[in-house]
Amino acid sequence: MSSSPDVPARRSGGDLADYVSLLRRRRLIVLSMLLAGTGGGLALLWATPASYTASAQVLVTPAGPQEQVNQVTARQREPLNLDTEAQIARSAVVAARARGLFGGLSGPAEVSVPPNTSVLEISCTAAAPATAASCADAYALAYLAQRRESSTQTLTAQLKAVLVKLKQVNASLTTVATTLPGLGNGTAERALALQRQNVLLRQVHALTARYDALRTVAVTPGSVISRPVAPTEPRAPRPPLYLGSGLMTGLLCGVGCAWIRDRLDTTLRDTADVRRLTGLEAVDDEGLRGLGGAVLVVSVPGTPPREVRRAARALRERGVPVAGTLLTGGAFSPSAVQSPHTPRADGIVPSGRTVAGGRRGRLP
Incomplete structure (x- = not known):
C-alpha cells in the first residue's frame, strides 16, 4: 500500500506510546549505539592517565611595614590583600624558586583563598602521589621564601631612606648650631636660626624614632599550617563521569539514529x-x-x-x-x-x- 495526498500518513511522534513503539522497533540500533558509547567511555577512561592532587595550606601574616592592605568586606575580613598574595604564589618567580627546591614540577600550582581567612591553599597535580605532595610543599616554601625576601628588601630600603634623611637633618642642624654664636641677641636672624634649630631637632627626634622602630620590626611572612600529604586516590579520571558521559552519548545517538532510520524506512x-x-x-x-x-x-x-x-x-x-x-x-x-x-x-x-x-x- 502507499500513502496518498488525501489520507496523510501518520508518522511516529507526539505521543509517549509512539516513542516507545519506535524504540521497540529499532531496539537493535539503540542497543548497539548504547554499547558503543559505553565502550568508548571505557576506552577513554583506560587511555586517560591518572592524576593526583595534593594541597598545602599557608597562613599569611603581616610581614612588615607598608603592607598592601585589602578593604574589609563580607568575603575578606582580613586586612591583608590575599588576592594579590595568591597571584604572587602562582607567579613565575615563585615557580622558579620551587623548581630549585624540587626539580620535578609538573606544572603551575593552583592557589585559592578560602573566604574570611588569611590562608592560601596551594595545590599541585602530578602523575604520582609523592610528586604531587612534593610539588605543593615546594611551592609553599618557595612562596614564603619569596615573601620573606621581598619584605626584607622593603624593610632595608626603608631603613636606608630614613638613615639618609637623618644624616641630612643632622648636617643642617650642625650648620645652624655653628652660626648661632655669631648672631646677636634679639636680632631677627638669631630668632630665625633658633626656630630652624627647633624644627630640625623635632625632625631628628622623629627620624630617630622611626629608624629605631624599623630596626625592631620582625619579618614574619607566614607559616605552613598544613603540610601536603600524598593522596591515596587519583583526582582524575573519574569512572562515573566517563561511563555516564559515554552512556548518555550512546543513548542520544541511538535514539537519533533510530528516529532517522524509522523516518526513512517504508517497509x-x-x-x-x-x-x-x-x-x-x-x-x-x-x-x-x-x-x-x-x-x-x-x-x-x-x-x-x-x-x-x-x-x-x-x-x-x-x-x-x-x-x-x-x-x-x-x-x-x-x-x-x-x-x-x-x-x-x-x-x-x-x-x-x-x-x-x-x-x-x-x-x-
Whole structure:
C-alpha cells in the first residue's frame, strides 16, 4: 500500500506510546549505539592517565611595614590583600624558586583563598602521589621564601631612606648650631636660626624614632599550617563521569539514529506498519475472511501488472474472495474505493505486494 495526498500518513511522534513503539522497533540500533558509547567511555577512561592532587595550606601574616592592605568586606575580613598574595604564589618567580627546591614540577600550582581567612591553599597535580605532595610543599616554601625576601628588601630600603634623611637633618642642624654664636641677641636672624634649630631637632627626634622602630620590626611572612600529604586516590579520571558521559552519548545517538532510520524506512511488515506509515486501517488473514464479502484490490500507478495478479492469487489461495482489481489513474483516494459507482477493472497494487496474509512489502 502507499500513502496518498488525501489520507496523510501518520508518522511516529507526539505521543509517549509512539516513542516507545519506535524504540521497540529499532531496539537493535539503540542497543548497539548504547554499547558503543559505553565502550568508548571505557576506552577513554583506560587511555586517560591518572592524576593526583595534593594541597598545602599557608597562613599569611603581616610581614612588615607598608603592607598592601585589602578593604574589609563580607568575603575578606582580613586586612591583608590575599588576592594579590595568591597571584604572587602562582607567579613565575615563585615557580622558579620551587623548581630549585624540587626539580620535578609538573606544572603551575593552583592557589585559592578560602573566604574570611588569611590562608592560601596551594595545590599541585602530578602523575604520582609523592610528586604531587612534593610539588605543593615546594611551592609553599618557595612562596614564603619569596615573601620573606621581598619584605626584607622593603624593610632595608626603608631603613636606608630614613638613615639618609637623618644624616641630612643632622648636617643642617650642625650648620645652624655653628652660626648661632655669631648672631646677636634679639636680632631677627638669631630668632630665625633658633626656630630652624627647633624644627630640625623635632625632625631628628622623629627620624630617630622611626629608624629605631624599623630596626625592631620582625619579618614574619607566614607559616605552613598544613603540610601536603600524598593522596591515596587519583583526582582524575573519574569512572562515573566517563561511563555516564559515554552512556548518555550512546543513548542520544541511538535514539537519533533510530528516529532517522524509522523516518526513512517504508517497509511493510505487519498491519501496524500500514497504520503507522499510511494512516489507513489494515486487516490480516482472519480479518479478511471475516469481511463477509469480496475484496477489491486497489492500486496506484507505477507497478507492473504481474504484481497485481500475484497479489490477487495470493488472496484467493488464502480463501479470500477477490472481486477484482482497480487501477486509479491519479492519486489514490480511499473514498473512490468506497464509492458504489466504482468500476470493475484490472489494475496495479502498490509495489505489487500486500500486507494481507502476512507478506512483506515496501512503500514506493
